[in-house]
Amino acid sequence: MSTESRILCPQLQQKVMSADEAAAMIPAGATVGMSGFTGAGYPKAVPGALAERIKAHNATGAAPFRINVLTGASTAPELDGKLAEVDGIELRLPFQSDPICRDRINTGSMNYTDLHLSEVSQYAWSGFFGKMDIAVIEVIGIREDGSLIPSSSVGNNKTWIEQADKVILEVNSKQPLRMEGMHDVYYGTALPPHRKPIMLTEAGQRIGEHYLRCPIEKVVAVVETDSPDRNSPFKKPDDASRKIAEHILEFFDREIKLGRLPKELLPLQSGVGNIPNAVLEALDSGPYKNLTAYTEVIQDGMLKMLKSGTLSVASATSFSLSPDGIAEFEENIELYREKIILRQQDISNHPEVARRLGVIATNGMIEADIYGNVNSTHVMGTRMMNGIGGSGDFARNGYLSIFMSPSTAKDGKISAIVPMVSHVDHTEHDVKIIVTEQGLADLRGLSPRQRALEVINKCAHPDFKAQLLDYYERACASGRGMHTPHLLSEALSWHERFEQTGTMKPE
Template identity: 60%
Template sequence: MSRIASDTYRSKVMSAEEAAKLIKNGDRVGFSGFTGSGYPKVLPEALAAEIKAAHDRGDEFQIASYTGASTAPEHDGALAAVDGISMRMPYQSDPVMRNKINAGTSEYYDVHLSHSGPQVRQGFWGDLDVAVVEVAAINADGTAIPSSSVGNNNVYLETAKKIILEVNAWQSIDLEGMHDIYSMKLPGENVAIPINAAGDRIGSKYYDIDWSRVAAVIETDAEDRNSPFKPLDQESKTIAENLLDFLGNEVKQGRMPKNLLPMQSGVGNIANAVLVGLNEGPFEQLTSYTEVIQDGMVDMIDSGKLLVASATAFSLSPEAAARMNDNAKKYREHIVLRPQEVSNNPEVIRRLGVVSCNGMIEADIYGNVNSTHIMGSRMQNGIGGSGDFTRNAYISCFVSPSLAKNGDISAIVPMVSHHDHTEHDVQVIITEQGLADLRGLSPKQRAKVIIENCAHPDYREALLEYVARAAKVANGAHTPHDLATSHEWHRRFLETGSMKG
């Protein structure tokens, strides 16, 4: 049965190949999609074929590709593989896309997720030519039921000259009512976002689309890219235990209520280990104000530990995605999916007192964090929403194993090779070795706590030697550094394959 209840929209149904011809060289295209959910499933590959054919003829054909966050191989990967992307923003994780960025074939603007939609609305990127957005269904009145992510979709639908919709029958029709579509305005017109609790609903269940700008509708039945989580290893469990012990102490000290404060967690195995630990731990009636719904949150809703989770997208394993599709009517009572300009909004994060927990590539001895670049130059994925939450959180935490590359890389270094989060915003650093609470500490005090509690024993002595040398070179300055050797470990790794001396 068709998911298109509107005659007006049914008249615009066409194939992905026909719709792809509506996109031209140089177009700025806003795609739906966030962490592998809710992205268009067939239009990108059809567009990639058009781009390849143009290149084979000797014609130029590239587009600027804007999304909510990362997508999937049949989206980012397909377009990047044919050198079809001139500019990418705001976040990506596809290996082909990453290689094109680091090779200089595609430009990349790594931007805070909460800034990306407003920047498009404000015209920083020029006119948006096309929006390509997946929806679960189109209602008789022309409104649309969002699918498994919202991201920047509302902004793209509101601002694009031309709209292409993919109506995906794989998405559960019972997602209807889970979403809360609330759009911000231009500076000078905005009012305070009226969210005072994680579960507050302030907008519409649907996208209200200007049908006159809809150029094509494509019908699909294809699942999201749902990647399984790796089995939890002891390292991830230990990091999670360290965080949970810290939260328990915050409650004991009276700095947090017994049901904690709204939690935010980044994507990945360690984040999911934290959720598993929360599900097994003593805390009850929890809430979450975050970016993505992961397996652990679904488990916590099932167990009754998590009352409500606010996010902008799902990031689920195949098993959890199937559970969500089968039981969306139940989960929509506990989950709110919002635009990322709201889910990641600093005003709301600060008001709610969110506790943030994000991954990092490396931290230095003073608490600066690099979460985006390998050895200072090569982009990994991007800053995503980690900055939105870190700078505005009640307590901001970063987690990572203390070692990488079989011990040849230390996650704790004298000076990070790229700065994403400064010492002013980073309050807690956690590895499997322990936890460094940096609140209220001077740079020299932070160095001692980070080295003693978070660095791997294989690197502690070298870090202490660096601190002693830096103190002499800098004559006891506020933040002692020996600039001649501060990146010696990174240089050594690039030359020898190991940071070890």
Template identity: 60%
Template sequence: MSRVLNKKLRKKITTAEEAAKLIKPGHNVGMSGFTGAGYPKEIPGALAANIKAAHERGEEFMIGLFTGASTAPELDGVLAEVDGISFRTPYQSDPIMRKKINAGISEYADIHLSHLAPMIWAGSMGRLNTAVVEVTAINEDGTAVPSSSVGNNKTYLDQADQIILEVNSWQSADLEGMHDIYYGTRLPPERQPVMLTHTGDRIGQRNYKLDLDKVVAVIETDAPDRNTPFKPADEDSKKMAGFFLEFLTHEVKKGRLPKDLLPLQSGVGNVANAVLAGLMDGPFSYLTSYTEVIQDGMVDLIDADKMTVASATAFSLSPEYANRMNDQAKRYRDKIVLRPQEISNHPEMIRRLGVIACNGMIEADIYGNVNSTHIMGSKMQNGIGGSADFTRNSFISAFVTPSVAKGGAISCIVPMVSHHDHTEHDVQVLITEQGLADLRGKSPKQRAKLIIANCAHPTYRPLLEDYYEHAQKVCNGLQTPHDLRLSLSWHQRFLETGTMQPA
């Protein structure tokens, strides 16, 4: 049975091939999708075929691609493979997309996730020609039920010249009522406070508003999200999670955190899942989460009555848990809220709620500066995503990483990071499998000693100690000692020899 209940839009049902023809060379296209959830399943492939055919005819055809965050091979991958993306923002994680960015074929603007929607409204990102958004259903009144991610969809639907909708019947119809689509944001000077004061508050409406005259095509699909099974946490991930949970327990004992903590935010990955697993067995109850994505561990915490509510902008679930969510969405509607990412990542909300943030990183230096995005200074990995939204504004901000990478050829604790994403002013806690460094209230020199002693791998610890002692002798000031000639020599040595370890 069709989920397109509006009579006017039912007349616009067509094929993906026909709809894709409405996207022209040079268009800026806002597509739904956030960490492999809620992305359009048919249009990207049909568009990629059109682009490939145009290139074979010797014609130029590329688009600017805007999303919520990373998507899936069926979107980023297929369009990047045919050199169809001239410009990409705000975040990606696809290997083909990454390759095209680092080869200079696709320009990439790595933007804080909370910033993009206001920038589009202000017009600073150029004209948005087309929105391609997956929804669960179109109601008789012309509103659209969001699917498994919200991201920037509200903004794309409002701002695009034309709209193409994919109505995906794989998404549970019982998702309706889980979303909170807030239409109260404004640009300066008309901005007003966003009156969200508790994690589970609902301040918007259930569904998207649509300008029906802008909808040029509707596609009906029945295809699952890209749901990747989570890898079991390895021993290093469990150690890092253990250090973080010990730290939280200590903060409660000291009276600096309430006994049931504050709203939790965690990045995606092994360590985040290990932390969530640790919370299952920990002493904390009545937990809440104000984050970007709902992961398997959060669903487990809800099922165990350890977490009362989780707020995010998308799901990031394994296939098993995605099927559970589809089967039992009605049961989870009161415990999960999916919001636009300009609200899920809003600095005002994060600061007000007192979020405890824990994110991954590529490397940190001995003074607490963090690189989340670039390999050896120049090569993009994925992007900053929402990590800075939370790091700068959280009550506690932590970063985690193994102490070494590439079998020990790379130290993830270095004299100076090769690219700055988060400065020492915003980073409060660093964690590796070696230990935890609480950097709050520490001067740069005090941080350096703590990070080297607690977080560096034993292979690199003496080398970092030597660098720090040497830097104090040759620096032009002892506030943050550096030898600028040697501060990036570890990275240069790796590029030349394949290892940061000296010969």
């Protein structure tokens, strides 16, 4: 099907133009809301054209041309990478994973606001980001009445369209039009004190509309594209990932036998990456049937589970598929359209819904300390990696919050279990389970000192276990306080040692 046939609204057919022409409508200093979530559904042409314009402008020696970029989550090199490369971003939020962005954030040349993904829409509506000048949104089609068929992510698109003074649409013919009907856009949200309950009691419920509403008069440009989403291949699970998955499945089996989980478990939330995919793969090979997912992202592992019947329905806000995953999705799209629901992220990540459904949240971490605090974002306490994403939305509000990591990094030079985390994203109060390939620590109902021994004995690598026990025992003997014993002069010494010598191991 041609791109032209996807623009069925006569008024918007008159606004078709090139990416360069559309990018010329974005002024320096603008706040721009762009579609995109984990490398899916982001604009493919306008950001690159804007980057070229910024590059040419800055070459003249004039005042720097920069914009504020707001998205759903991470995007791709065609957006984040190109704009960061020409130093075109003043402020970026709420999440990113681009190496050029990361470098600019950590050198201080780009401001970055790391937010819980469920709160971004509320922040925008409350005015904390100021006026939104323009929204640049990818869709897969425009209907006769001007309503929009969403793309492979919904993210914050509803909010950006509502908030922006002007809207630029990219109509991407590479995305399969057969996705139409998969989306569920809810128009019942409001700010306090006018909020009403989000009436989702099952992961597979639909409460909204298939399409995005957009006043035709707001649309200033329509750009035709034919480009795929970013689709990085997933690595095959390594030994550590498989062992982590085994520990989690053994835990699920035990919880079912104890009557604390039903045999269908509870709705699954899975972070993005190789370890979460290993967990999904293990679930698919186990005895489970008719599981459900209430999560942010549909990964390859969930497609396999939907196809096999292990998973009956998956609710998310976006895809994050490998090339093989995209091929599988497009080949069997009719099957998946009946089992997948894509919502906006203030619903997919809504704390009220996560608490009501009793979500089982599984997310990665950079490090955890002996008392159960988790660092998801900062390397050695100061250098931003990607951001908190939606992990906090689900960790605090889910029935189970599971954080996973190999027990070491950098060829064994870094321990993922440390005396005190160098940055806290998830406090000990929100962390229920910590898992490494060494074992699983169930922290529920334990006091701080009990948690410390559970984490050290179950999760620490043998190369660091004795060192952690020594720290803990000396902290207890210090007499400084026995509720959460610490040696303040040593609590971050492991990180300092790595910075100075390249390893956390003592000489």
